Amino acid sequence: MKPSPVTYHAPATVAEAVGLLAEHGDDAKVLGGGQSLLPLMNLRLAAPARLVDVTRIDGLGAxxxxxxxxxxxxxxxxxxxxxxxxxxxxxxxxxxxxxxxxxxxxxxxxxxxxxxxxxxxxxxxxxxxxxxxxxxxxxxxxxxxxxxxxxxxxxxxxxxxxxxxxxxxxxLPVAPPGSGAAFHELARRAGDFAIAGVGAQLTMRDGTVTEARVACIGVGAAPVRARAAEQALAGGRADERTIAQAARAAAAELEPSEDLHASAAFRRHAAETLMRRALHEAAARAESNGREAS
Amino acid sequence: MKITLTVNGSRRELEVDDRRLLADVLREELGLTGTKVGCSHGVCGSCTVHVDGRAVRSCIMLAVQADGRAVRTVEDLAAPDGTLHPLQQAFSEEHALQCGFCTPGFLMTALPAVEAGAPLDAGQARELVSGNICRCTGYDGIVGAVVRASAICAGAAASGAEAER
Known part of the structure; x- marks a missing residue:
């Protein structure tokens, strides 16, 4: 449970970091805080020969x-x-x-x-x-x-x-006025990786959704943008029925995999439920932020 | 690589292998064995120390990453005469430890919020230590100790402010 031998570099500039990466190619790995990489190195699932720590580069901490x-x-x-x-x-x-x-x-x-x-x-x-x-x-x-x-x-x-x-x-683009967001996830223990999760940001004007942005985690090989839900919501009201329809439409398009923690069907069901909750909460916050702004 | 750490207030210059974990350097090079290594992949929290005042996991940080920074370990909590820190005293009074292996990690995790001087309720205390694992106590004693210590530190902060006035 210890990393294999590695050489640590702490470049002061982006140019120096890029130079190191160019020189060492596949042997080098960029190191941020190391909160994903160090566990992998301890478990010997990753064994880079060089680490390029980018957290000491001037100007990248802002x-x-x-x-x-x-x-x-x-x-x-x-x-x-x-x-x-x-x-x-x-x-x-x-x-x-x-x-x-x-x-x-x-x-x-x-x-x-x-x-x-x-x-x-x-x-x-x-x-x-x-x-x-x-x-x-x-x-x-x-x-x-x-x-x-x-x-x-x-x-x-x-x-x-x-x-x-x-x-x-x-x-990261600044949200328009009258926006609200929520992130809901299901995990076995608070702080563990999510079995499924949904993030939603809605922008509302006079009770109408002007912009909907929704994405899911844990339900594929990469995060998934829930375009079907966004389309179902845009231009309408964020009421119970529309939100339920949006979540159902998005969940139907997901192709989650099955593993030790959950079946594919369970993950799809969880994503739909989490999406409904996230959309309700995001809509309530958007309306509240819209009232404050006006 | 040659590194400089300020450990519990003392400046230490060390020559360490780049792959050495901060937890191992603290324990083996500096003899500070209060910091424990449990899971070695950042899940159990028993290796928690402070780097530049922030609680981090020393088993998933290389010692070279801490070069030039200030590190605080559990050894810094009690006074030189052995008087326990209010948080340690509260752990004792609330029976918040049994085998004690996880205790340094819990103490260092809870310390910043306890020393911030605002009283914590049980829910906040539970959330605060949710990243640490204890296999003995069932957590109630630990949550009770964090609540008690935060109230004591908040009281001390309030009376200190009163005295200044």
Whole structure:
């Protein structure tokens, strides 16, 4: 239960980090807070020869609002995001999701970008990025590219990142006025990985849903955007019947797998129930935020 | 790699293998065996220490990741004359430990919230320590101890503020 031999690098700049990744390729692994990577290394499920710690890079530890979005650098810890009131107000789905990630002691070390780059299908932050149409700013030896969250999360622990690339910044769009969000999940123990989970952010104006963003975790090889639910909700009222229809339509499209913890049918049923709850709560918060704004 | 840690207030310069876990360096290099290693993958909470004032799991952090930072372990809680910290005293009075293996982790997990000076109710205490596992007590004693200690620290903070006035 100890990591195999490894060489640790703590570059001070993105260019230096990218240089190390370019030099060592598959042998190197980017290290954020290490809250997913270190357990894998202890269990010898991962044995990188080099670690490139990006949390000491100047400028990547900031949470900044720019052009209608919040930018979070690769060194931003989950607890730091959780404690940022301006970020919570602007990105309510992120604020709703963060407390579900393991426990505070893990969020004190774990980074937002690290969770996205790890790409666990049962993790909360990939679903948040997907639902919000986040942009991921990726640095590599071939330059800088911006990748849409839709398409970034490919399969089990597989993302659009190349081994020599670094996820430097995630850009989360600010929610329109009158938005509310909720994140509901089912886990065997608070803080465990979710058997199924749903994040929803609704924007309401005069009782009508103007924008619906919904994503599910734990029900596939990657987080799943619940487009059927979004379409069922947009332009209508978030009443009991519409929410039930939206959740049913989205659950019918899911193709969850079966494992030790739950059957596929149970996961689909759980996702539908969690989605109904999340949508009700998000709608209530959106209406309340809309009243405060006006 | 050569690293510098400030451990319980003392500056320590160490030469450590890059793969060494912070928990192992604290226990084996520095002799601070109060920190326990239980599950070795961040699930049980018995290795919890503070790095720069925040509770983290020292079994899933490399010592090199803590280079230049301040580390606080359970050994720092009691006064030099052996007087227990109010949180430790409350654990004793509420029978919040049996074998004691998980206790340092529970103490370091609960400490920041207890020292923040606001009283916690049982629900908040339970949530606070929900990431730590104890296989002896059934948790009621632990929750009771955290509630009691938070009330004592809140009282001390309030009377301190009173005295300043």
């Amino acid at each position: 949470i900044e609002r720019r052009d209608g979005a919040f930018e979070l650098g690769a060194a931003v810890r989950q607890a730091q995001a959780e404690d940022d009131a301006a970020l919570a107000a602007a990105c309510p789905l992120l604020a709703a999701a963060l407390p579900h990630i393991a426990h505070r002691e893990i969020r004190n070390a774990g980074t937002v970008c690290g969770s996205l780059a790890h790409g666990d299908a049962a993790a909360e932050l990939p679903a948040v990025a997907l639902a919000l149409d986040a942009e991921l700013v990726v640095h590599g030896p071939r330059g800088v590219r911006t990748v849409a969250a839709d398409g970034f999360f490919r399969s089990f622990l597989e993302t659009a990142l190349e081994p020599d690339e670094l996820l430097a910044v995630v850009r």
